[in-house]
Amino acid sequence: MNPNPNQSEMDDLLAAWALDALDPVERAAIDRLVASDPTVADRAYEMQHTVAALDASLLAEPPSSLGRSILDEAGSRPPSLAEPSPAVDLLAHQIDALADLLDQLDPDDWGLTAHPYDWTVQGLVAHLAVIEQYTAALLGLEVDAPQGEDHLRIGADRIARLLESPPAAVVDQWHSGAQRIVAAIRAGHGPAFDTVVGFHQWSFSVEELLIVRAFETWTHADDIRRTTGRRLWTPEASDLRTMSAFSVSTLPSLMAHVAPDALRNARVVLTGDGGGTFNLGDRAVDPAGSQFTLVTDVVDYCHRVAGRVEPEALDFSVEGDSDLALQLLSVASAFAV
Amino acid sequence: MIARIRVGDDEALSAVYERYGSVVHGVATQLLGPGDAPDVTQEVFLSLWERPDAFDPERAGLKTYLAVRARGRCLDRLRSAARRVRREVRVTESTHASSTHEYATQVEDAAVAGIAAEHLREALSRLPDDQRVAVQLAYLEGLTYQQVAASMGAPEGTTKSRLRLGLARLGRELSDWNLVTAGEPT
Numbered sequence: 001m002n003p004n005p006n007q008s009e010m011d012d013l014l015a016a017w018a019l020d021a022l023d024p025v026e027r028a029a030i031d032r033l034v035a036s037d038p039t040v041a042d043r044a045y046e047m048q049h050t051v052a053a054l055d056a057s058l059l060a061e062p063p064s065s066l067g068r069s070i071l072d073e074a075g076s077r078p079p080s081l082a083e084p085s086p087a088v089d090l091l092a093h094q095i096d097a098l099a100d101l102l103d104q105l106d107p108d109d110w111g112l113t114a115h116p117y118d119w120t121v122q123g124l125v126a127h128l129a130v131i132e133q134y135t136a137a138l139l140g141l142e143v144d145a146p147q148g149e150d151h152l153r154i155g156a157d158r159i160a161r162l163l164e165s166p167p168a169a170v171v172d173q174w175h176s177g178a179q180r181i182v183a184a185i186r187a188g189h190g191p192a193f194d195t196v197v198g199f200h201q202w203s204f205s206v207e208e209l210l211i212v213r214a215f216e217t218w219t220h221a222d223d224i225r226r227t228t229g230r231r232l233w234t235p236e237a238s239d240l241r242t243m244s245a246f247s248v249s250t251l252p253s254l255m256a257h258v259a260p261d262a263l264r265n266a267r268v269v270l271t272g273d274g275g276g277t278f279n280l281g282d283r284a285v286d287p288a289g290s291q292f293t294l295v296t297d298v299v300d301y302c303h304r305v306a307g308r309v310e311p312e313a314l315d316f317s318v319e320g321d322s323d324l325a326l327q328l329l330s331v332a333s334a335f336a337v
Numbered sequence: 338m339i340a341r342i343r344v345g346d347d348e349a350l351s352a353v354y355e356r357y358g359s360v361v362h363g364v365a366t367q368l369l370g371p372g373d374a375p376d377v378t379q380e381v382f383l384s385l386w387e388r389p390d391a392f393d394p395e396r397a398g399l400k401t402y403l404a405v406r407a408r409g410r411c412l413d414r415l416r417s418a419a420r421r422v423r424r425e426v427r428v429t430e431s432t433h434a435s436s437t438h439e440y441a442t443q444v445e446d447a448a449v450a451g452i453a454a455e456h457l458r459e460a461l462s463r464l465p466d467d468q469r470v471a472v473q474l475a476y477l478e479g480l481t482y483q484q485v486a487a488s489m490g491a492p493e494g495t496t497k498s499r500l501r502l503g504l505a506r507l508g509r510e511l512s513d514w515n516l517v518t519a520g521e522p523t
Binding site: 008009011012013014015016018019020021022023046047048049050051052053054059060061062063066067069070071073074075077078079081267269270271272275276277293295 | 340341342343344345346347348349350351354355358359360361362363366367371374375378379382383386387389400401404405408409412457472475476479480481482483485494497498500501504505507508
């Protein structure tokens with residue numbers, strides 16, 4: 001192959017490339033050129049389009065059983081998605097991320113109002129410190145804990161006292177409380193993972209409670225990022241997978257009060273790293289029934305679950321009942337606080 | 338659809354198959370005949386399922402990508418079979434001069450007989466003879482341009498030009514029939 005082909009020679013080579021009529025050495029050379037030179041790539045893909053059109057002109061219906069066979073085979077080869085983080089690791093990661101963020105704040109940041117709350121940033125961290133005390137009590141790690149059903153009002157007197165302290169002291173109280181929970185769980189102290197505890201008006205297993213705490217920690221960290229003009233942060237795929245899977249798993253019970261049986265043929269597809277495909281019912285039971293598929297980005301969905309995006313503002317697509325989609329997205333934030 | 342396939346949504350794979358299965362199977366039938374075409378079709382769609390990130394929507398639409406993959410798999414099989422034939426020829430000291438060409442010709446006979454693509458045949462028939470033969474040997478039989486040149490007794494440079502001119506003319510013809518589209522859904 002001429003190492004310095006003129007344009008006509010290059011076009012000849014690209015035509016042969018598009019037809020897959022180069023020898024392996026030449027093909028590799030043209031592959032590299034196409035990858036590195038946008039002008040060459042444009043011409044190459046134009047020719048490849050023509051070859052594809054030739055291909056398309058040769059339509060031939062495959063055997064009727066082939067589609068089923070492909071899907072069956074695909075079912076036996078599940079995609080390699082991110083492994084879900086264990087709940088305690090998930091919580092630890094979100095605690096670390098918030099601690100890093102708080103470490104970077106400027107003195108003026110602490111007095112900013114942390115939307116969507118009336119608290120300042122310092123007040124929001126004080127709220128988290130109080131909730132860690134409340135959580136520790138649920139796990140049998142704390143005796144002197146605030147009580148109450150209202151997540152936002154619980155420990156108001158403690159928050160007021162913390163607001164009179166320097167920000168660093170508030171951060172210390174929150175961080176040490178959160179880390180104590182993680183350390184205790186990792187050491188095997190506290191109740192078993194499947195023990196059900198009452199978190200305000202809800203009942204969660206201990207494992208679920210850790211996920212909920214991780215979710216809230218991430219959400220408030222993003223609240224602080226928004227307030228202080230920082231870019232939002234996306235957790236690792238494995239962490240997202242744990243949170244998104246848990247959130248989706250709650251949908252059938254949340255929807256049971258709104259539209260029983262509505263999710264019998266429902267599927268939620270969360271795209272992006274950390275997402276997944278979730279069948280909320282068993283489509284095989286009622287394959288002829290009206291099917292419903294909601295598709296959205298996993299991070300956007302988590303923001304919706306956290307109540308930071310309204311259903312109508314979420315970028316999603318739906319196959320099936322669009323009203324059902326809005327209902328589902330509405331109840332998805334039931335645990336948002 | 339690719340974003341959905343990436344997270345294991347087999348219904349998205351099914352939708353892509355419904356849309357492009359006949360394209361992939363058509364390419365495979367054309368190049369290999371109806372016997373092996375289903376295997377290649379399955380390989381192409383399972384490859385999409387297992388390695389969806391290999392598809393780059395910046396480079397080509399999904400139809401083009403799948404057709405290219407199908408062609409690649411078919412040509413791999415043809416070349417592998419041709420190598421096998423060559424080995425057998427050497428062992429038996431056969432006098433066949435060009436087993437690759439003969440094998441591919443058999444493939445073409447089987448494949449072309451089954452083509453329902455009047456458009457393509459028409460377009461091919463309108464090409465000048467030297468361009469038509471060159472494109473047929475490269476496209477339908479999977480020969481490299483060096484093999485095409487040897488088969489036609491023409492210089493390699495001339496052969497490459499014939500391929501380019503033939504492809505360009507086919508592109509214009511197919512474009513007239515709206516078979517070449519710029520913006521495919523991905």
